[in-house]
Structures are given as structure tokens and as C-alpha cells.
Amino acid sequence: MKKVGIMSMQRIANYGSFLQAYALKQLIEELNCKVEFVDYHIGAPVITENADSKNKFIRKLKKGLDTFQYQAPMAHKLAFIRYKQSFAKKYMPFLGIKDEMNFNPVLDCLVIGSDEVFNCIQKNSNVGYSTELFGKDNHAERLITYAASFGNTTLEKLDKYKKADEVGTLLKQFDEISVRDANSGAIVEKLTGKAPVYNLDPVLTYDYMNCCDKVPQIQSNERYLILYAYAGRISNQEADWIATYAKKKNLKVYAIGGIQKCADRFIDCSPFEVLAYFKNAEEVITDTFHGSIFSIITHRPFTTLVRESKGDSYGNEEKLSDLLNRLQLSSQMTMQIEDVENINAQNIDYIKVDELLKAHREVAREYLRTNLEG
Template identity: 80%
Template structure:
């Protein structure tokens, strides 16, 4: 049994971050290893324009005030604030995480990923620019990634902010690199000359619906549509259209993950209950990566809204287009919410999707088994 560390976005209070961290932990434990989560020191963001406050208290206050300004029922706003405030205490114990930070432990292997661990050209002060996310100053015998993503950080951005050489030198010290998308693969290839292994996000790789005994059975008392999007990203026009669409189909709108103007209910539940709610939903509208994945693993009709990146504003087109293209589900994405009428009435061939996922799960298992247990390679500690 090896001691394996996972360095990810495990402390971010949202369902996608939690479920990908839990899934990767399960995948590695199934190989017979002991897993601990590893923290990194948050650095100063590269992008300072409109950057979030560095002060955690100020950040929470600003986000609470921002929440109160959204167009949504007051009860939903208060529930959302409570959900965010209590998330860590409620759910981090499932990952074995405490309030005490776990920096630089001695490990047999450190796995960096999944999630956007390499998305370093951004303004999020929760993450900032931290070279530890690229393996610097670790105390592990082996250093690998699993389905790591640069998000919407491109090679052009790395060069613009003069970080390409530093990142390239750090990447060359990894024993094995796995990425989850074409943009990340291209950056790794161009900075290191090595071809990375493509692995799917852990939420797709770990068979949650058949292997996780924490997902409850929830009895639906009404038919509903799930709107899974961050608060503030669904426009008023989109919200009004969704409200009318749901009413016409005699569906209630359940908002999960963020409050929405058009929601009949805001659902505050555990990450495992999220999957139970998805499993019972009539259909889903989402503009997030993991909202799309939750729909796929629960075999729901879903529409994914693509948001374009403009300047330093955060879009989702790179990672969503790449993922849905790999799964052969490009017909599920659109830039216009009105297309949900057409998209959600056509059944997805989930038998074909599941066959593809099964093959990818074998690739991921082989990658982890080979590289966690392999002999020490080219990694050099600084």
C-alpha cells in the first residue's frame, strides 16, 4: 500500500469540485492505496484587473452582498448563503479533510488534479498563481497528474504574462501527465515535447451510479426541471424563457448550485443528493461542466449553454465543447436557451455513451495503476 496525495480544488465549496475529488479518491483507493488530500499555498493572482479581495472575510462579505442583489426570492438567497457557509463543515469530512491545512507531506506519490489545477492565468484569489499546483517543493517520490486542466488559460496567455518557460520547466519534472482536454494537451505537448495521456474527469471515470452507496433514493413529489448554473450567469431573458418553458411542460424549476430568478425551489442538499435529484429530473438546463456530467451519468435529457470567454472574463466553451465532443454529445450544446425545446425532446443514446465511458474507465485505471506504482522516474525535487 502506497501513501498517495491528491492536490486538487478540494476545498472549493461547490458540488463539482467535491464530487471530482471524492471520485479520484475512490479510484485510487480501489487500487489499494491510502489517500490524503494535499493543500497548496495560495499565491497572488496573475490577472489583477477586477481581482477578488485577498482577505477571506472581505471576500465572504462581498459575495454575501452580491447574493442579496440577485433577482431571486429572498428565502432562496438566505438558503444559498447558508449552503455556502456550511458546505465545508458538512462535506469535507467525507474526503478526510479537516480545517488544518496539509502542506507538503511526505508521500509515495502526489497526484495533481483533476479540475482546473493548471488554470493559472486568472483573477481568482482563492487560487492565485501557485507553482505548488505544478509540483514545486513537493515531498513525493513520484509526481503525476490526473485529468489536469488549464481551463481557459492558453499558451498565448502564458506567453503574454511571461510564465510559459517557468511552467514548461515544472511540467518536465512530472513522471507522467494526464490531461482532460485538447487545450491542456496542446500546452503540455508544446512546452515539454511529451504527449500526455487523455483521461476523463473523475466524475465520469468513477461509476457513481453503480458503485457509490452514498447516493440516496429520493421520492419525487412533483415533476421538475433542474437548472444547474452559478448564481448570476443566467440572464433575465434566459430566466424568463425557462420559467415559461417549464410552465408549459408543467414542470417546477429546481435551482441547484446557484440561485435563479425563475426557480420554484432552491435545493440545498449534499453532493450525493445532487445526483439523486438529477436522477429523478425530467430534464436539465445547465451552463456548467459538471452540471453536464451529472446529466450524463444519470442519463437525463439535457441542454448545455455555451458561454464565450471575452478578454479576462471566464467562459466555458473550451472545456465544455471538448468534453461533449469526446462523448459524441455536441448536439446537446447551444448558445441559445430556446434550443432546449429541440434538444431535450430528442433522446440521447446513452447505451453508446456508456460503452465509451467503460473503455475510458479502463484507460484511466491502467494509467493510475501504472504510474502510482511505477518506479521513480525523472522527477527532481527543488
């Protein structure tokens, strides 16, 4: 049995990060491999202006204080802090992850990805700039990626911060590279001279709704809309519009993943329960990559709010537009909250979407089979 390591964003307290890590683990285990998650040493952020503190305690304290700055019910704020504090203890065991870090193990193959493992031009000191995420100093016989993403790191940013040469040199050491979006593919091709393979995010590739026995059935005695967005990213104007819209449609607003001004409930649940809540939702509003994916695999009416990247600020248009275009769902995107009513009223042809997903899943499984069984 081959020993395969996955290096990803698996320790991030985030539903999307967890579910993509769990999904990739399942996909690789289906190939009769023994899987373990591999950690990386966190380097200093490339963007130093307004970067987060390097001190873990200070970062946690600041995030806790930031939570109290958001406009949301106090009960939601306290529940959100408890959710973040307890996430690792509750859910990391599902991934086989322990408190002790697992650096540089000896492996038959190291798979880097999925998630934004290559998003190196940012100021988040939880991730920083780590060459290990580009395969440096690994102890594996074979080195590949699966659906790796540069996020909103672009060629221009790599050049601006003088990291293009180093990143290019490291990328050339991979035996095979798979990316999940066009921006990442363009960077890889430019820096290595080779076109990468395109694969969907593991949450789409692994058939959660039909194959995962951990997704429960959840019954609700009220009709609800899910607002899936990070705390602080939904503006007051957007929140007020959502509250009015939900009231008009006689829907409660369930906030998942972050607290929101307009939410009737903040849902603290397991990653698997998130999918159950999505499955029962009347509709979804999200501004995240995985919120869009959760909507797609549960066949929900949804609108994805696109945030534009400006300078070094975080945006999501690169990855969201690529994802939704790839599944022929670009009509679900908007930059204007007022478009939600019309977008969510349109029927999505999920039979067609599922046919596209089936084809993408076959490509992904063949990529993994070829690189892990060969």
C-alpha cells in the same frame, strides 16, 4: 501500502469539485493505496485588474452582498448563503479533510488533479497563481497528474502574462501527465515536447450510479426540471424563457448549485443527493462542466449552454466542447436558450455513451494502476 496525496480544488464549496475529489480518492483507494488530500499555498492572482480582494473576510462579505443583488426570492438567497457557509463543515469529513492545512507531506506519489488545477491565468484570489499546483516544492517520490485542466487558460494567455517558461519548466518535472481536454493537452505538448495522456474527469471515471453506496433514493411528488448553473450566470432573458418553458411543460424549476430568478425551489442538499435529484429530473439545463457530467451519468435529457471566452473574462467553451465531443454529445450544446426545447426533445443514445464511457474508464484505471503500482 503506498501513501498517495491528491492536490486538487478539494476545499472549494462546489458540488463538482467535491464529487471529482471524492471519485479520484475512491479510484486510488481501489489500488490499495492510502490517500490524503494535500493543500497548496495561494499566491497572488496573475490578473490584477478587478481581482478579488486578498482578504478572506472581505471576499466572503462581498460574495454575501453579491448574493442579495441577484434577482431571486429572498428565501432562496438566505438558503444559498447557509449552503455556502455550512458546506465545508458538512462535507469535507467525507474526504478526510480537516480544518488544519496539509502542506507538503512526505508521499510515495503526489497526484495533481483533477479539476482546473492548471488554470493559472485568472483573477480569483481564492486560487491565485500557485507554483505548488505545478508540483513545485513537493515531497513525493513520484509526481503525476490525473485529468488536469488549464480551464480557459490558453497558450496565448500564458505568453501574454509571461508565465509560459516557468510553467513549462515545472511541467517537465512530472513523471507522467494526464489531462482531460484538448486545450490542456496542446499546452502541455507545446511546453514540454511530450504528448500527455487523455483521461476523463473522475466523476465520469468512477461509476457513481453503480458503485457509490452514498447516493440515496429521493422521491418527489412533483415533476421538475433542474437548472444547474452558478448564481449570476443565467441572464434575465434566459431566466424568463426557462420559466415560460417550464410552465408550458408543467415542470417546477429546481435550482441546484446557485440561485436563479426563475426557480421554484433552491435545493440545498449533499453532493451525493445532487446525483439523486438529477436521476429523478425530467430534464436538465446547465452551463457548467459538471452539470453536464451529472446529466450524462444519470442518463437525463439535457442542454448545455456554452459561454464564450472574451479577453480575460471567464468562458467555458474550451472544456465543454471538448467533453461533449469526446462523448459524441456535441448536439447537446448551444449558445441560444431558445434551442433548449428542441435539444431536450431529442433522445440521447445512452447505450452508446455508456460504451464510450466503459472504454475511457478502462484507460483511466490502467493509467492510475501503472503509475501507482509500478
